[in-house]
Amino acid sequence: MIAYTSDLVWSADKAYSIDDDVTPLLRNIQQQAITRNTALDITGLLMFWDGSFFQVLEGEEEAIRNVFTSIEKDPRHCHVRCLLDEDIPERIFSQWRMRCLNLNAQCSFDKSELIEMMQAYRNTFKPTRKSLMRVFHHTLPFNDLSI
Secondary structure, X not given: OEEEEEXXXXXXXXXXXXXXXXXXXXXXXXXXXXXXXXXXOOEEEEEEEXXXXXXXXXXXXXXXXXXXXXXXXOOOEEEEEEEEEOOOOOOOOOOOOOEEEEOOOOOOOOOHHHHHHHHHHHOOOOOOHHHHHHHHHHHOOOOOOOO
16 A cells, blocks of 8 residues: 655646636546556545645555556656555455545535545654544445445
């Protein structure tokens, strides 16, 4: 499992604003990720809030390392920071090739704990796998595929 944060690079001539509609960009990233992750047997979650990404990738070590390296080189991401890199006994997101959540938008669940978590990671807080699992299982409706 690799968990990381990064900041959105909107474009060379435009800074990100909370008023920007990132939905098309997130859909594009999600579709690319689903295609790639299906081929590589990777699962995970991508969250976006206030100009920052938080992502968890799960799968075989070589596959997720290669994907993480490509993300570090992706011009849509800057300030990429690995938060957690460790083996896990089982996948958290086994049913999600890449679930994408825009926490700036309305959600069908209480997103406050996820936003607090993302704020903490911006301030160099390093999570443990246990703390991530607690937040995800407490907050995310794993059986709701509409999110």
